[in-house]
Amino acid sequence: MILIGVDPHKSSHTAVAVDAAGHQVAQRRFAVNAGTFRQLMRWCGQWPERRFAVEGAGGLGRSLAQQLAASGENVVDVPSTLSARARLLATGGDRKTDAKDALHVAQVALFRHDLRPVVQEDQTTILRLLTERRDDLVHERTRVLNRLHAVLRDLLPGGAPTGLSAGKAAALMKGIRPVTATDNCRRDIARDLLAGLRRLDRDSAAQFAAGSGVLAR
Template sequence: MILIGIDPHKSSHTAVAIDPAGHQTGQHRFAVNAGTFRRLMRWCEQWPERRFAIEGARGLGRTLAQQLAAAGENVVDVPSTLSARARLLATGGDRKTDAADALHVAQVALFRHDLRPVEPEDQTTILRLLTERHDDLVHERTRVLNRLHAILRDLLPGGAPTGLSADKAAAAMKTIRPVTATDACRRDIARDLLADLRRLDRQVKENEAEMRDALAATRTTLTTLPGLGTVLAAKVLGHVGDVSRFPTEHHFASYTGSAPLDASSGNNVRHRLNTGGNRALNSVLHIIAVCQIRDSGRGQEYYLRKIAEGKTPTEARRALKRRLSNVVYRIMKRDLRNQLAQAA
């Protein structure tokens, strides 16, 4: 089995082939254009039994990785942190070339058997794109709303009302009677900001409607979990993808950053907060935990039980997040089993 490591860039992809012993058997640099994939496959025909390893298959190497996966090739994603460590071990420094990087990518894939396989994009990719777009729209709406609030503060006695919305802002602006040219300029800017706010409100609603349709196509039951609505469920599916890549709920909790890290040394057994993992999923678990703590139910009961055991509110919330990670994992595994059973 020949392993082909690829170091992708915007203008070129460098490929290096190694044998099972790690010895280089071939090298080629491909210019990135419409014919890159075709030329790569023609070059690889000399090795019928082959496997590909691409650095950053979710970044610069996404297009090539998806083309290979769609063609039925065996492709794995090599994180740049691993290839950088391999380069440091090989050279003892930070000296690098594209060919050397591709070689180190292949070497990492040769010895690491837990790398994430690249799968063809599916409905979960659409969900991730929609949730990322939703986040961008919400952030932009917040920025516009804050700017509009600041402008109205200078135009209205006592400032703009709290909980400002497009309708409230429009009603308040009807009472504005500019006295100076400066106030007239502020009013014109406020009108532009109000138009931007209405446009963003409309785009957020359209985005959420698309998200609901895409979520329904997955036939997920995640939304049955209290505190987990359409947007959060779409974010979970979009970031997790194929849940079967996590062998246990403990691996899933480590990925979400909800599992504490073992920092024991000698006879001292202790754990510390995990600040790594997928922070988007960690944020989802945090929101679910806050909602369940607020409302009566099993989540609130678990939280209060931890408080009674002497934990601080922060520690009790983290414990609930760890428990919720297990629940989300089990729901996704159950949905996957049901879908496989229906397809059989």
């Protein structure tokens, strides 16, 4: 069984193959382009019995790790903290290189049996992404709404009521008649905030519809 460690970067991926004892048997650097995965698989074809270890399979290595998983390859994720620790423990104090990093990734995967297997992304992943996006929109809407409340407090006697919505804010703002240049500025800011609030409401509704569509499939 050959274990292939991959040190991924934006412009290149470096792969190092090690045997069962952790000794390097081959290495190859691949420029990142449309043919990277095909070139990697052609190079790895010499080892029918193989496993892959990708550093940061949830980060820079996500795309490659997902391609490998989708092709039925056995892949594990090596956290950068573990590969960095292996690098520090390596003897000789040699200069850091991508090839050495890939070697350490492979060696970590060879001797650690608690690494997370990489599985192909599916509808569960899509739902998680949509949920995270909708949470971001909700937090941003709350921030904008609080800011709009604060501005309207200085424009309206008694300020805006609780339970403010875009529609209620628009109705309140129709009655605002600024007297000073400062109040004119406040009204302009309130209009911008109202426009942002409406956009966030639309985006949140779209995210909810997208999530419902995924569940219905």
